[in-house]
Amino acid sequence: MEDWRRIDIDAFDPDSGRLNVEDLKPPYEATISLAELEPKISQLRSAATSGDFATALQLLTSDPPYSADETAKARYFEAVLSVLTQVRQAEIASLIKQLSSTQIDVLIKYLYKGMSVPDGQKQGGILLSWFEKLTQNSGVAPVVRYLSDRNTV
Template sequence: MEDWRRIDIDAFDPESGRLTAADLIPPNQAQVTLQELQPKIQQIRSMSTSGDMISAIQLATSDPPYGADDSTKAQYLQAVLEALGQTRQADISNIIKQLSPKQHDVLIKYLYKGMSVPEGQKQGGILLSWFEKLTQEAGVNPVVHYLSDRRTV
């Protein structure tokens, strides 16, 4: 026992399991395909082009496709970015006030994701306006939830 500092005590405890990749998968993520999501994407786009921005943003943030593959999430993100980008600066605060706290959490995820992709970086000013208004309305809670949530958009 001269090298007692290097003993792996977890090896002696049968109830101490190792953390695996399967443990990191968020629970309750139903797989969503692009075919299932396409009507919702079209509805978001039609609402935003018709000027019904409140409904478009509410629909986009109501049930995000957490269980979709990356290409499906990218297409959904593109529709959300289009809706966010078509909103007038004066309407942003009013829209955010009509969202629930869960929708605030989803919106902040889309804002961060939008700022990290080239399509969203082209609209950086409007996304930062959304971010500013959201943090003024909801505080830092959506940011903290974004940092601690394992589900990605």
């Protein structure tokens, strides 16, 4: 007789609900174009140049362009990187405390993206300072959520 402990009983159930790769992909809305992102990019840059970093940080962490094409994401990331690099070291902790947990999750995505691209690696010290202050404030939970999230910025 066959070893009953090694039988895959789900193979005999037609309604087992097996997942495929398409089921695991997050649902996307319509693709956002660069033209649709340009107003938000200009708002980010104007807030950063006026020194209103709290507004700029709130803007960049709310409603990130997950469904944009790669060129639009790259252009938006340039604006995000310019905002993050203009903030003084002393202000970073107070700005992070103003963010919600969802906004912190988005910020950690941008920090990791910055550390993975050449333009961000040139500003690595600043990004690591943001990362340090963020983990001091929120712990490692945002990092874990980043690693398990399929949405990319």
